Amino acid sequence: MNPDDHVCLCFRVSQRKLVNFMEREKPRVASQLSECLGAGTGCQWCVPFLKKLHAQWERGDVPQLTVAPAEYAARRSQYRSTGVRPDPDNPESEPQSPQ
Numbered sequence: 001m002n003p004d005d006h007v008c009l010c011f012r013v014s015q016r017k018l019v020n021f022m023e024r025e026k027p028r029v030a031s032q033l034s035e036c037l038g039a040g041t042g043c044q045w046c047v048p049f050l051k052k053l054h055a056q057w058e059r060g061d062v063p064q065l066t067v068a069p070a071e072y073a074a075r076r077s078q079y080r081s082t083g084v085r086p087d088p089d090n091p092e093s094e095p096q097s098p099q
């Protein structure tokens with residue numbers, strides 16, 4: 001994902017907006033990312049990914065998702081139509097992008 005790709009597709013919240021929010025507001029828990037334009041409060045597909053970004057930020061790493069945006073959107077569509085995460089045992093897993 002590039003910084004301007006949307007992590008929360010429901011509310012069009014980009015990775016850049018989320019990173020800037022964390023730098024500015026220093027959220028103590030991942031759920032506080034919902035204060036960034038409502039991220040995670042729609043279909044909830046992005047919640048595990050918001051948690052992952054927050055965990056990376058807490059560790060001092062550069063928060064970044066490696067999933068390709070098209071793959072991410074496709075997995076969300078599957079989740080929304082079935083109600084099941086493609087990888088329920090590891091919901092925050094990021095599928096590998098084709099190289």
Ligand code: FES
Pocket residue numbers: 007008009010011039040041042043044045046047
């Ligand atoms: S994609 Fe974030 S709440 Fe739906």
